[in-house]
Amino acid sequence: MNLPVLIRYISHTLHTFVRICSPDGQIQCAVCDVGGLEDTLIKQPDVYDFLLHRENTDLPIIKGINDTIAYVQFFVDSDCFLVGPVSFSSPLYPLHQLEHVIIDSQLKNHLSVFSYDHFCEVILFFYNVLAKEPLSEDEFISCNFVKSFSSDQLQQDFSDYLFERQESEQKHNPYDQECREQKSIEDGDIEQLKQSIAEDYSGSLDVLSHDSLRNFKNLCIVVITLASRSAIRGGMSPELSFSLSDNAIQRIEAENNLVQLEKMIREIEIQYAQMVNEIKKAQKGTLAHRKNPHMIKCKDYIFSHLHDKITMDDLAYETGCSPNYLSRLFKEHEGISPLQYILREKINRAKNLLVYSDYTYSEIATYLGFSSQSHLGKQFKKFTGYTLLEYRRNFMRQNP
Numbered sequence: 001m002n003l004p005v006l007i008r009y010i011s012h013t014l015h016t017f018v019r020i021c022s023p024d025g026q027i028q029c030a031v032c033d034v035g036g037l038e039d040t041l042i043k044q045p046d047v048y049d050f051l052l053h054r055e056n057t058d059l060p061i062i063k064g065i066n067d068t069i070a071y072v073q074f075f076v077d078s079d080c081f082l083v084g085p086v087s088f089s090s091p092l093y094p095l096h097q098l099e100h101v102i103i104d105s106q107l108k109n110h111l112s113v114f115s116y117d118h119f120c121e122v123i124l125f126f127y128n129v130l131a132k133e134p135l136s137e138d139e140f141i142s143c144n145f146v147k148s149f150s151s152d153q154l155q156q157d158f159s160d161y162l163f164e165r166q167e168s169e170q171k172h173n174p175y176d177q178e179c180r181e182q183k184s185i186e187d188g189d190i191e192q193l194k195q196s197i198a199e200d201y202s203g204s205l206d207v208l209s210h211d212s213l214r215n216f217k218n219l220c221i222v223v224i225t226l227a228s229r230s231a232i233r234g235g236m237s238p239e240l241s242f243s244l245s246d247n248a249i250q251r252i253e254a255e256n257n258l259v260q261l262e263k264m265i266r267e268i269e270i271q272y273a274q275m276v277n278e279i280k281k282a283q284k285g286t287l288a289h290r291k292n293p294h295m296i297k298c299k300d301y302i303f304s305h306l307h308d309k310i311t312m313d314d315l316a317y318e319t320g321c322s323p324n325y326l327s328r329l330f331k332e333h334e335g336i337s338p339l340q341y342i343l344r345e346k347i348n349r350a351k352n353l354l355v356y357s358d359y360t361y362s363e364i365a366t367y368l369g370f371s372s373q374s375h376l377g378k379q380f381k382k383f384t385g386y387t388l389l390e391y392r393r394n395f396m397r398q399n400p
Contacts, residue, residue: 001129001130004031006126006129006130007031008033010083010122010126011032011033012033013122014084014086014114014119014122015034015037015111015112016032016034016083016084016086016111016112017030017032017039017082017083017084017085018030018031018032018081018082018083019031019082019083020080020081020082021052021079021080021081021082022080023054023075023078023080025049025052025053025080027052034110036110037110037111038106038107038110039085039107040104040106040107041065041069041085041101041103041104041107042085044101044102046098046101047065047101050063051063051071051073051082051084052080052082054075054080055073055096057143058074058075058076059074059127059135059139059140059143060072060073060124060140060143060144061073061096061143061144062092062094062096062144063084063094063096063097063098064092064093064094064096064097064098065085065097065098065101065103066098066099066100066103067091067092067097067099068088068091069084069085069086069087069103069111070084070085070088070092070119071083071084071086072123074127076127076130076131081126081130083123083126085107085111086112086114086119087108087111087112087114088113088114088115088116088119089113089115090116092116093145094144094145095144095145096144120137120140124137124140177196180192180196180199181193181196181269182226182227182229182230184196185227185230185231185269185272185273185276186230186231186233186234186276187234187276187280188234188273188274188275188276188277188278188279188280189273189277190270190273190277193269193270193273194270197266212258213256213258216258216261217252217253217261220252220264220265221249221252223265223269224248224249224252224265224268224269225245227245227268227269227272228241228242228244228245228272229241230272231244231272231275231276234276234279234280235276235279235280236272236275236276236279237296237299238296238300239299239300239303239304240275240303241272243303244268244271244272244275248265248268251264252264252265282334282335292329292333294319295330295333295334297318298315298318298319298326298338301314301315301318302315302341302345306345306346306349306368306369307367307368307369308369309369310342310369312326312327312339315338326338343379343383344383346368346369346370347380347383347384349368350364350368350376350380351384351395353367354388354392354395354396355391355392355395355396361376361377361388361389364376364388373388376388
């Protein structure tokens with residue numbers, strides 16, 4: 001193990017100091033090549049004592065400063081490693097935190113800003129290269145963010161909550177209504193979905209937060225999550241379903257009007273049902289109802305690479321199947337060849353961009369991997385009966 005090279009790599013990756021300290025808390029060496037970066041924090045006695053204090057574990061411990069800056073300390077054999085300071089794009093609330101610390105503005109300006117995920121990935125790499133036993137991300141989170149709850153505490157909380165609901169004779173909305181709602185999406189049955197949504201029933205919606213707006217947003221997220229899974233069971237590509245769900249949740253978080261939120265989630269549920277309905281129509285007379293892992297993997301790959309040129313060799317490599325086998329599989333499950341399926345999906349995406357974006361025809365052709373605008377136009381006309389101009393004029397949404 002070339003430790004100096006590893007330390008310099010970590011320092012360069014996080015643009016900060018990597019220090020080796022003795023077990024009694026004395027800094028033995030420090031590596032950092034960031035010009036002008038002076039760690040004024042560690043020069044403060046209370047910060048120094050906080051950072052070098054050994055916790056009751058050798059695992060990587062995040063030491064937070066005012067929620068936005070952090071160091072990481074861990075031990076391997078007799079060596080103590082201290083990485084930081086590092087700044088984060090959003091507040092971090094580790095278990096080990098020092099607050100009300102004066103932070104020099106010059107230090108703030110010199111620190112690179114990282115997401116927690118990237119920071120975690122680098123620290124785990126550093127620790128796992130040196131340690132005898134590998135540490136998982138879940139274990140890293142547990143020792144830095146999660147306060148431990150005993151099974152007795154959890155059971156007590158549940159018992160209190162259950163008692164309160166029974167005392168007030170509260171009931172949840174009926175499970176069978178939820179099943180009908182989700183089955184409608186899975187079947188692509190729009191009318192049945194509308195009927196199940198309109199059902200009158202006793203019981204109340206869950207309370208997931210004591211803040212009324214936050215509670216309703218949480219319920220909306222639950223509805224969208226259930227709908228996305230139902231749509232996948234109905235034949236929608238998981239990647240497509242998850243993408244629609246992600247976008248819907250972002251819209252939920254941005255909306256603060258309860259009436260608009262109610263309207264939004266119902267429209268998204270109907271959108272899921274409509275998309276499943278279209279998929280089932282396209283697959284009628286095929287074996288699509290029989291789930292095949294190679295087909296699922298192919299469809300997810302196609303969805304994720306729709307802006308690229310996709311070949312049969314790409315699909316074969318992704319699935320580990322021969323091109324001939326995949327061709328037969330697509331014919332059985334979709335009624336068309338893999339390349340026809342790819343072209344159909346690209347045309348569907350082009351239709352979406354023509355209606356909901358201001359991209360030029362040339363830009364859309366480039367984004368979707370067509371050799372030219374005329375190539376896209378020719379294929380688009382073959383599939384839809386419209387030219388690109390005609391489709392945009394007829395179907396483009398007008399701004400209110």
